[in-house]
Amino acid sequence: MKTNVFIRGTLLSVLVILSIVLSYFIWKGQPDYETINVKEVEKTSIDKQKTAMQVFRPMMIQANQKNSHFQTNDSEYVNELAADARSFSFSEVVLSGKKRSAEYDRIIHQNGTIELIYPNNIPFSIFSQIFQVDGKELENATFNRIIFDTNKTDTGLFTVYFTNDYEDTIYQSSLQERDIKSTQKIVNEADKKNALTEVPEVLPSKHSIFLSNEPVKMKSEKYIVDSMDINLFTKALFPDMGSVKNEDNSYTNGSSKIVLDTDNKVLEYINPSQESMMNNESTAKRVSRIQDSFNFVNEHAGWTDNYYYTGYLAQSGTANFSLFVNNLQVLSSSGMAQIAVTEGQEAVYKYSRPYFKLDYPIPRESEDVTLPSSVSVYNSLKENPNIDIESLQMITLGYQMNWTEDKGLNRIVVLSPTWIFKYNGQWFVADLKGSE
16 A cells, blocks of 8 residues: 555656756747837838938048049949948047138148049038947037058057038048058059049139049940839838828828829828928937938848938938949939938938839940040039139039930839939039030
């Protein structure tokens, strides 16, 4: 009898232990629900997210050497210099001061300097996400050129300037010789492969405009486009899809609205409740809006092509990101080549962008185009009564985007080579008819 009791007790103990072990393994096999981010699961992705380095990019190198001036838009060298500079050990950045325009030009374009030029002013707060820079009171400062001075100094260090063409302000730092040699090597390679174009004509504006009297030959580009699913945008921009109504190429949830321009495949989102007055916007607010606009597009992975930051319109609070092909800016009067984000009181007020992306190039349909000289473009702008030549900031190569004639199907775009110019902080296509 005692033996039976013992056996039953032992079996019961074994069963209890087995139950505990099985429960443990079942528990271990369950997914860790607490690590799942519900917001990440529900987030709608249009295409790609990008880093600050991929969007806030330079567009050109200018080398001031041999007592002349040379430029290149070649992405191989521009991108290499920008990538190399990420590892440079910049000393603390300090404000050198606001200069008169002539003195400003003398410093940044002096013989022996290499300029890395951005399409428009970049906030240091964003730049510090890409490069190893720091300094006091830089939170609200901006610049559009990095000037590497290759001339030797008594200290053994080499001067670097971060300059702002609009404000004529110069911030100063320094680099070790190894970093400057790396910069020189890239420019020398570009020179050896004939990637540098001399711009010997220096014509007056508020700042010097570097141009050439030589016509330029380029090729046009054609692309088949891939139209995006509008539902991706409605899901990304409307938090509650159940209340969204669709009528006549527009979508609304009663407070916000998406309107489609189906001819050009461009959409505009507007949230009227976020409209804000832009009077006396502070520099800090401006910097914050640029960062918020970049974050907004990233949140729904809205980077469908190579879009670079190209400027901020203070009068409307709008950050612009333009399409770049072959490292040249693409412009379109119908908004086909630009993402524009207008921040409102607490969220986005307006959002305009194409709902297509470039898919496949058609090389066999590329055509040779001869452009007039950049000097002739300058002279044409100077004669234009609506242009104040003192506000002209740059003339450079770009593309103009239009649809081809494909029976109204809008499947192919053509990128026609053109001259573009920067005027009062905005980019425009030059009228080449008056420049021939």
